[in-house]
Amino acid sequence: MKLSADLKAFQGRIGHEFSKPELLIRALTHGSLSSNTRPDNQRLEFLGDRVLGLVMAEKLLADDPNAPEGTIAPRFNALVRKEACAEVARDVDLGAVLKLGRSEMKTGGRRKLALLGDAMEAVVAAVYLDAGFTAARDMIVRLWGDRIANVEADARDPKTALQEWAQARKLAPPKYTEVAREGPDHAPVFTIEASLSNGHKATATAPSKRAAEQAAAKALFTRLEAET
Incomplete structure (x- = not known):
């Protein structure tokens, strides 16, 4: 399966070239466009949320080995919440390649926080299934970038x-x-x-x-x- 030029460019923005391009297409397909032959990204979103959580938990514990759980937990929540995922999605212009049905297109779906956050989690899962945990972890750490280092300022609601x-x-x-x-x-x-x-x-x-x-x-x- 060949990817379109815009999806190839998106691969460059996230730093991962898919050996199974169908995973990327599925990760970017919203339920408003899904069908029997075009599955949506909901199952990938479910998996990606767990992969993201494991990566962040591992990273936070490694970065601050003496911090108690009560200190780590709010940092973790700040990094994995939907708003953080949507911010990363905007950084890589994920909205431009989202595959949406007509209804979502008309109502500004490419800018909606929930859709962007869900799709970013689905992309995490797609990378994990395509190339394994290390590839997914490397992408997450790279894309979340300074948010991880500066999380203390954002951790408290x-x-x-x-x-x-x-x-x-x-x-x-x-x-x-x-x-x-x-x-x-x-x-x-x-x-x-x-x-x-x-x-x-x-x-x-x-x-x-x-x-x-x-x-x-x-x-x-x-x-x-x-x-x-």
Whole structure:
């Protein structure tokens, strides 16, 4: 099976040339385009999630052999969560080669966090099945790159950190208010304001409410930490 020029270019971006190209095609095929002759990537996503988890657990333990489980766990969660997978997918422009049905094409599927994250996990599984664990591990470590080294800064959930900061000072829990919603229905962009009862606030914009809330909480918490 020969790959198209765009898929060959994608192989270059992830640093792996498939001996079984059908695995890559399957990894990039969303359920909206699947059929009896064209299986989707859901089973590969399931496997890829486990391969990614094993690689990250192994890497984190090796990098910090004295860290307790309570320290490793939030780092692990930050690296394997769907948002992190979607960020890596955007880095390698995975959306450009996603194979989507008409409905997903019309609703901006190439930019959706969940679809990108799922497909990235499926690509991990495809590399694992094509060339084994070492090849998958090498690709993951390469593509996740500085995220692994800098994970400590992202490991703590910003909303939790902000809430704990407020509780320690006997303040009411943070409030999250939707300030604006822009863009078409299939690709909205939300602006969320995080505020505390002491008057401190910060805003952030993201393609989902959850991401915007997290970003606003992080911005506010970072500002408060710098002031104290």
